[in-house]
Structure formats: C-alpha cells, structure tokens
Amino acid sequence: MIYDYTTKPGPPRCTGSFNARDLRFSRTMIYAIEEINNSTELLPELKLGYQIFDSCGSVPMAMHVAFQLANGQDSVFYKGSNCSQSGVVMGAVGDSGSTPSMGMLRIIGSFNIPLVSHFATCACLSDKQQFPTFFRTIPSDHYQADALAKMVKHFGWTWIGAIHSDSDYGINGMASFLDAALREGICVEYIESYFRTDPRSKILRVADVIRRSTAIVVVAFTASGDMRALLEELALDPPPPRQWIGSEGWVTDPYLMSFSFCAGAIGVAIQKSVIPGLRDFLLDLSPSEAAASPLLSEFWEDAFNCSLTKSSDQENKECDGTEDIQKLSSPYTETSQLRITNMVYKAVYAIAHAIHNAVCHETNITTKCQKNIKLESKQVFSELKKVNFSRNGYHVSFDPNGDPVAFYELVNWQKSENGVTKLAKVGYYDASLPKGQQFNIDQNITWLDGSTEVPVSVCSESCPPGTRKVLQKGKPICCYDCIPCPKGEISNMTDSPDCFPCPREFWPNSKKDDCLPKPVEFLSFDEVLSIILAAFSISGACLAIITALIFFHHRTTPIVRANNSELSFLLLFSLTLCFLCSLTFIGAPSEWSCMLRHTAFGITFVLCISCVLGKTIVVLMAFKATLPGSNTMKWFGPLQQRMTVISFTFIQVIICIIWLVVSPPFPVKNLTTYKEKITLECALGSAVGFWAVLGYIGLLAVFCFVLAVLARKLPDNFNEAKMITFSMLIFCAVWITFIPAYVSSPGKFTVAVEIFAILASSFGLILCIFAPKCFIILFQPDKNTKKHLMNKN
CATH class of the missing domain: 3.40.50.2300 (Response regulator)
Known part of the structure; x- marks a missing residue:
C-alpha cells in the first residue's frame, strides 16, 4: 500500500x-x-x-x-442485567x-x-x-525441533537440506532444530529461508536449490502458507524424489497433501483428538x-x-x-x-x-x-x-513458562489405493518420558516413490568396521573418506573415528574388525624343515653308530689300531650325541628343554673336540717317539689321553653349571620379531654364559686346527693329521658363519640355523676323519696292512 x-x-x-x-x-x-x-x-x-x-x-x-x-x-454482544x-x-x-x-x-x-x-x-x-x-x-518448538532431529537420526540420515519460513516461527524453530541436529551428528547441506509474500524470484531460487542438491532429505520448518507457495513453485518443475520432513505447521494441512511429489512425507503433528x-x-x-x-x-x-x-x-x-x-x-x-x-x-x-x-x-x-x-x-x-x-x-x-506437556504424533503421507494421500499415524514423541524412550516408531512407513525401504541420505557412505573416518578438507564432519586401519590396529564399529591397537598377544583378523589370539610359532616336529633336519640328525647318529660297528668289527686291523681305537670310539660316541642333541632344539620350548639344548650341545661338542684334540696330540707324540732316544709316548699314554679329554670336558661342564645357576636359558614369547604372531623361543638368560660356551668350543677347535696343521706333513703313508685339518677347517668355517647367521635370523629360523651348524660341523668331523678309513677297511683291504702303513714315501 x-x-x-x-x-x-x-x-x-x-x-x-x-x-x-x-x-x-x-x-x-x-x-x-x-x-x-x-x-x-x-x-x-x-x-x-x-x-x-x-x-x-x-x-x-x-x-x-x-x-x-x-x-x-467495541460493543458488547450480550446486554442486559446478566452481563x-x-x-x-x-x-x-x-x-x-x-x-x-x-x-x-x-x-x-x-x-x-x-x-x-x-x-x-x-x-x-x-x-x-x-x-x-x-x-x-x-x-513449544523446542520440543518439536528435538523430535525432528531424533527422527532424522533414527533413520540414519546425516546429510539433509533445510528450509524455513522467514518469520519468528521459522527462524527460531530452525535454530532449535540445527542445535539439536548438531548434537545428533547431522550435517546440513543448505539452509534457505523465504516468506510467502517474497518475490517469485526468491521462491524460485529456493526451489532450484532443492532440485540441485545432493541431500535426499529436506526438513521444512515452515508455516502452512509458506509451504504452499514453495510447493506450487516446485510443482511447475518437480524435483528429483525428495524425502520431506515436516513441522506441525504444515504437515497436517489437507490442501498440501494434493502435491503428489511429496507423497511419503513424514513429520510431527499435534495429537489427533475427538470433540x-x-x-x-x-x-x-x-x-x-x-x-x-x-x-x-x-x-x-x-x-x-x-x-x-x-x-x-x-x-x-x-x-x-x-x-x-x-x-x-x-x-x-x-x-x-x-x-x-x-x-x-x-x-x-x-x-x-x-x-x-x-x-x-x-x-x-x-x-x-x-x-x-x-x-x-x-x-x-x-x-x-x-x-x-x-x-x-x-x-x-501449564508449566512456569506457560507451555503444556509436549506430546506429538509422528505422521506419514500415505497414498491409498485410489491414489488419494492420507495422513497415517506411525509413532509418537513424548517429552515426559525418560531420555531414550521419548521417540518411538510403531507402524510401517511409506517413503518417497511409495517405497518401503528407508531412503539413504548421507554425504559419505558409512565406514565399515576395519576402517576409520578421515574428514574431507573444507567439508562438514559428515563428509569423510574411509581409510583402512594400519597394521596391528582394528575398529569394531561402523563410522569409527579412530583405530586402536590389539593387546600384545592378539592380532587383527583379515577384516581388521576383531582381535584374534596371535598364532604361536616354533620349530615343531610336523614342519617340513623340522622333518628334514630331524632326518639328517638321525641319519648322522646312525652313521656314527655304523662307523663304530665297522671299527669294532675290524678292531684288530692295523688301520684301526694305528688310529687310537679308544679315542676313535669315544669320538664316535660324542658325535652320536652331537647329532642327537640337535633334536632337543625342535619342539615347543620349555624350561627343561631350554636348559638341556644349550648345555647338551656345549658339553657334547667339547667332548667331541677334546677327542679330536687328543688324537692330534697322539699323532704328534707318535712321530716324536720314532726319533732315536725319544721316550715321549710314555708321557702321553692312554691314561693321559683319558685325563686330557675329561679335563677339557670338565671345564665346559663347569661353565655350563655356572650359566645354569646364575641365569639359565628360559622359554619366552617373542612379540617383537613378528608383530602378527608369537614366536616361542629360548632366551639365553645370560648372554655371557652362551658366548662363553661357544667361545670355549671355538678355542679348542682353533687349538686343534693349529696342531693338525703342524702335523699334516709328517711322513706317514696314512697321516690322520691331514684329515683332522680338513675337519677342523670345516668346523671353524661353519661356526664362524654361524655367528652372523644366528644373530640375523628371525624367529624359529634362529633355531634352524643353530641345528644346521651342529649337523654340518658334525658331518664334517665324521666324514673327514672316519670316511677314508672306512673306505679302506671295506673296499681296499690290501692297504689295511702294517707294511703299507709304515711305508714312508
């Protein structure tokens, strides 16, 4: 005007x-x-x-x-004495x-x-x-806004559009709804306001925003007249299917139900009543x-x-x-x-x-x-x-604020068989009930396009268990990427913001949504590697026993008698123990097996090297005894030989006892080498004790190697010192190589390397020292004579 x-x-x-x-x-x-x-x-x-x-x-x-x-x-309607x-x-x-x-x-x-x-x-x-x-x-709209936010949350919608009347009803109502939506983790793609008396261009702009939006759900906090103006504009060019969520201001208006593209709308309404x-x-x-x-x-x-x-x-x-x-x-x-x-x-x-x-x-x-x-x-x-x-x-x-107790019906626009849209009650919201029980859906809902499936309106699909949410830069919190949990961590719920590590003895499953007990690994007898090593171990022990039987059967022959048969049998016995002690390294470690495997290995190998050392000294003494006027053999007779072997072995026994008393080896669960599994192994206890045992074996081996080298050119037709030299050369090479391999090998392969070193050095000893003699005894008996042995070339 x-x-x-x-x-x-x-x-x-x-x-x-x-x-x-x-x-x-x-x-x-x-x-x-x-x-x-x-x-x-x-x-x-x-x-x-x-x-x-x-x-x-x-x-x-x-x-x-x-x-x-x-x-x-103004005039009064009732006049007279009673008014x-x-x-x-x-x-x-x-x-x-x-x-x-x-x-x-x-x-x-x-x-x-x-x-x-x-x-x-x-x-x-x-x-x-x-x-x-x-x-x-x-x-009050305070409760209506809370009911609408709970409804949106109930159906899993986190990406919505919002329109409201440009009036106190719409502005304050939408503000209350946005506060409640924020608490529920709901994001809003757009917020548009208008009034029914606004120019058509403004209402058209709001309609175009709804048409272009990616949010399927539209929450409309408008008065009935304002909603009518918008729907009439949208009817000229209906938008893609949208799920309308209505406030009580318009959702029960019979005229608005004539807009067919709004069928399936759901909202809050004042309780249906009878007068x-x-x-x-x-x-x-x-x-x-x-x-x-x-x-x-x-x-x-x-x-x-x-x-x-x-x-x-x-x-x-x-x-x-x-x-x-x-x-x-x-x-x-x-x-x-x-x-x-x-x-x-x-x-x-x-x-x-x-x-x-x-x-x-x-x-x-x-x-x-x-x-x-x-x-x-x-x-x-x-x-x-x-x-x-x-x-x-x-x-x-009325409460102190002049408000009644808030109770709403949840209503749904459902099309009947004749195509007419009717209002159906599908649930209720009662603010007087305890928190968590206020919102209730008790009837089937008809959604947009007449579907019975709840429409999906999210900015990003839910992150499944096993992943975590990473927000997209510059976008609302409902827009995110799903990143798989890092190694060793899981997430066991949908849309988890973080992954968390499993306990020390647990590891994620393939989906990274649950922690399972880590598989326990050790060198067990049913593994192919263990079977191969055990086969070599038993084969070596059998070879030593067979060799001992051959020597015993031909104990009166010159080649057996000339090579100190007593030390030879003792050496074969110790080699048998060396082969068999490797079996103690296979199987689940226990307190007894951990102590036994290292001490048995240390003592049997010292016994073996002591015998070889004794045989080397005998060779040197025997040569000295052939010189005119020499009586050296009386200083290194059988008794002295036995005492030498016992003394060297006793020292190793003492080292092992001290090791076991001070800090013995013990079984331990290795959780660091492989994060995804537990390796059962034997901790050394005292590393000094372990390296003292190895060092003592190495010291005897080097001493034996030096003496064998000195005796290798003595003028015997059959010089055992040459064979001892080769055996000690192999022995030292194996154990020198063993040290870096042992330190660098992971998990159960550490045990496998140790077994391999034991078997390799044991086979080196038995093949270099006894194989040539057995070959002559069995296949060249003509050389097994005193004349041939005494022949000096």
Whole structure:
C-alpha cells in the first residue's frame, strides 16, 4: 500500500485467498463458548461473550486487533442485567502465528490480558521476561525441533537440506532444530529461508536449490502458507524424489497433501483428538446464517463459487439455496483429523476455568458464582497459571513458562489405493518420558516413490568396521573418506573415528574388525624343515653308530689300531650325541628343554673336540717317539689321553653349571620379531654364559686346527693329521658363519640355523676323519696292512 500523505490512511484490510482451516478454528471457539454457557458445572448462571477478529496472519493487522482488545471500545454482544458492564476483555485466544502473537503481546501484555495461543509454537514465546502473559495449548518448538532431529537420526540420515519460513516461527524453530541436529551428528547441506509474500524470484531460487542438491532429505520448518507457495513453485518443475520432513505447521494441512511429489512425507503433528458434537455444529450452517456474517459469507461464496448478494459482478452466479455443506470437501468440513482444532477448544476451556476459579467457589451442594463482581484481567491471568483439568480425556495445564506437556504424533503421507494421500499415524514423541524412550516408531512407513525401504541420505557412505573416518578438507564432519586401519590396529564399529591397537598377544583378523589370539610359532616336529633336519640328525647318529660297528668289527686291523681305537670310539660316541642333541632344539620350548639344548650341545661338542684334540696330540707324540732316544709316548699314554679329554670336558661342564645357576636359558614369547604372531623361543638368560660356551668350543677347535696343521706333513703313508685339518677347517668355517647367521635370523629360523651348524660341523668331523678309513677297511683291504702303513714315501 502506498500513502501520499494527503489523506488519512484507511484501516488495514485483509487481502489474498480465504483460509477455510482458520475459519474452522474460530467456529470451534464459538462451539466451545456455547458449550460452556450451557454447562451447569463450569461458570453456572454466567455467560461468556466473545468477539472474533481476523488478523490475516499479518503483524500490522494483529497490532490493530490488539489495540481494539486493549481499548475495550467495541460493543458488547450480550446486554442486559446478566452481563458485565465493564466491556473489558478478560483473555484472548490466538493468534495462529508466532510473529503476530508477539506483536499482540507487546500491547495487551501491558494490561495483564492473557493470550492463550493454539498454534503459536515459537520457543521464544516461553521467555516470561518478554511475554509474561503468554500461554499456549500447543507444545513449544523446542520440543518439536528435538523430535525432528531424533527422527532424522533414527533413520540414519546425516546429510539433509533445510528450509524455513522467514518469520519468528521459522527462524527460531530452525535454530532449535540445527542445535539439536548438531548434537545428533547431522550435517546440513543448505539452509534457505523465504516468506510467502517474497518475490517469485526468491521462491524460485529456493526451489532450484532443492532440485540441485545432493541431500535426499529436506526438513521444512515452515508455516502452512509458506509451504504452499514453495510447493506450487516446485510443482511447475518437480524435483528429483525428495524425502520431506515436516513441522506441525504444515504437515497436517489437507490442501498440501494434493502435491503428489511429496507423497511419503513424514513429520510431527499435534495429537489427533475427538470433540463430540463439533462436526454437527460446523455443518449446521445455512445460506441465510452465512449471509448474516461477513466472514461466513466469504467462506460460503469461496466454497460454492457463488454470490450470496445480488451484484453486477457476473463472474459468480447467485447462490440459490441448493448448496449442500454436508457434501462439501473443504478444510472447514475436514474433521477426521482434529489436531490444532482441539488446541483451540482447550484454549477456550483454559480461560473459562481461570474465570471460574476467580469468581466461583464450591459449596457442599452446588457451585456459587459472584455475578456482579468487577473481574479484572490480571485475576484471570493469575488463575491461568494454576489451571489443571481434563476435557474429553485430554489434560490441560501449564508449566512456569506457560507451555503444556509436549506430546506429538509422528505422521506419514500415505497414498491409498485410489491414489488419494492420507495422513497415517506411525509413532509418537513424548517429552515426559525418560531420555531414550521419548521417540518411538510403531507402524510401517511409506517413503518417497511409495517405497518401503528407508531412503539413504548421507554425504559419505558409512565406514565399515576395519576402517576409520578421515574428514574431507573444507567439508562438514559428515563428509569423510574411509581409510583402512594400519597394521596391528582394528575398529569394531561402523563410522569409527579412530583405530586402536590389539593387546600384545592378539592380532587383527583379515577384516581388521576383531582381535584374534596371535598364532604361536616354533620349530615343531610336523614342519617340513623340522622333518628334514630331524632326518639328517638321525641319519648322522646312525652313521656314527655304523662307523663304530665297522671299527669294532675290524678292531684288530692295523688301520684301526694305528688310529687310537679308544679315542676313535669315544669320538664316535660324542658325535652320536652331537647329532642327537640337535633334536632337543625342535619342539615347543620349555624350561627343561631350554636348559638341556644349550648345555647338551656345549658339553657334547667339547667332548667331541677334546677327542679330536687328543688324537692330534697322539699323532704328534707318535712321530716324536720314532726319533732315536725319544721316550715321549710314555708321557702321553692312554691314561693321559683319558685325563686330557675329561679335563677339557670338565671345564665346559663347569661353565655350563655356572650359566645354569646364575641365569639359565628360559622359554619366552617373542612379540617383537613378528608383530602378527608369537614366536616361542629360548632366551639365553645370560648372554655371557652362551658366548662363553661357544667361545670355549671355538678355542679348542682353533687349538686343534693349529696342531693338525703342524702335523699334516709328517711322513706317514696314512697321516690322520691331514684329515683332522680338513675337519677342523670345516668346523671353524661353519661356526664362524654361524655367528652372523644366528644373530640375523628371525624367529624359529634362529633355531634352524643353530641345528644346521651342529649337523654340518658334525658331518664334517665324521666324514673327514672316519670316511677314508672306512673306505679302506671295506673296499681296499690290501692297504689295511702294517707294511703299507709304515711305508714312508
């Protein structure tokens, strides 16, 4: 409207389409007042009067109405001795919108006139410092926002779009929803606001955002009129299938259900209720009664597309009285889903109970009311805070903020067989229940496109167990990549932000979603490597025994007698033990096996080397004894030879005893070499003891090698020193190579290297020292003579 400031502006007027739904609300108020006036229990012998104003959902009109209520200048409907002469308004029911209600409260609140709203849900109205006289029978948007966020979370939607009315209802409601959504871990792709009176270009821009978005779910916190403007724009070019989530402001509006692309919408709604007799009252309307009221006339003419008054306007025909409101399909006559209507009904009864409590008192028999009392609005305001009653099974009371107990039905737009969209209850939200039990789905839901499968609306697919979430740079927390857990770590839940390591003796399975006991590894007898080594070990022992049998059978021959048969048999016995001691290294380590394998190995090898050393000394002494005037053999006879072997072996026994007493080898679980498995092995205990045993063997071997080298060129036709030299050369080479191989070999292969060194050195000794002799004994007996042995070339 444009003012030229030359004439007085006229009063504000309503424009736009007629809202039959709000007419039903006002007619419900009339029905409730008439019901109260006919009651013998509530305000007996007193009558309530009323005036109805149309605010048009407009703040200026609402302010105009508020001034009228506060001034008390309007005529009183009931006149006579039974009516209060004050003309002052005791209370008001309305407005349907939060922003118009705020404007009214700024004015009438100063006069302590209470306003009980049936549809103003903005949580900001619960602020008693700003709006002390405000009450409502509909729950605050604080609870609605929480219910919507829990609904979105319940169905696993983490990527949504959000639109809201550019009004106090939409702005505050969406702010509450976004706070609740943030707590639930929900991300919002876009937030758009608009108002139904905005230019079409702005509404078109909002529609295009919905069409282009990747979010399947759209949460709309709008008033019914605003949603109508958007859906009409979207209907011109329907978007891809979207799952609409609606606030109670529009989700129960019958007109909006005609938009087929919104089928499957789900939202929160005020509890469905029954008001006995209301439908008959609403339908008890004739053309003459409609013509008596400007508001009803507008409804009648809009509903039947005719005119109740004769007019030169030929667009609409004149109503002829055949119009049947019983057959009319309109939001006014739709009483199968009474929800907000019941809030109006309860608001009227709340004010009536407050007035009753202020002017009436109970006696033993009846209720007495003071008819001529000058009632003030502040008394009604005071009594409203304390009202507590039930009507038609629905409880009415207010908390300190003027709010009722929050209870919502969860409703779903479901298409019937004839293609008509109907509202179906699928669950509820009850804020009075304990946390975790407030939200409940108890019926099947029909989703977008008529599907029974819950649609998926996520920025990123859920990360399965075995992976962790890594946020994408510059995007909301719901947009992430799934990274497999690193080696040795697992995640056992969906969308895990972190992976965590398994306990020391556990390792992840192949999917990295569970920790399993690590497999235990050791050189067991059923492994191929162990079988091969054991076969060589037994073969070596058998070879030594066979050699001993050959020597025993030919013990009287020169070649056996010439090579010190006593030391030879002792050497073969020690070699047999050397071959067999390698078997102690196979199998699961235990305390006894760990101590036995190292000490047995150390002692048997020293016994073996001592015998070889004794044979080497005998060779040298024998050569010296052949020189004229020499009697050296008497200083190294059989007794001395035995004592030499025993002495050298005894030293090793002492070293082993000290090692076992101070810090013996013990079984240990090696968790460091292989992270994915446990290696059972024998810890050395004292490393000094282990290397002392090896060092002593090495010292004897080097000493024996040096003596053998010195004796290798003695002029015997069959010089045993040459064979001893080769055997010691092999022995030393094997054990020198063993040291780096032993240190660097992982896990069970350390044991395998040690067994290989034992077998290799043992085979080197038996083959170099005894193989040539056995060959002569068995295949060249002609050389097994004293003459041949004594022949010096």
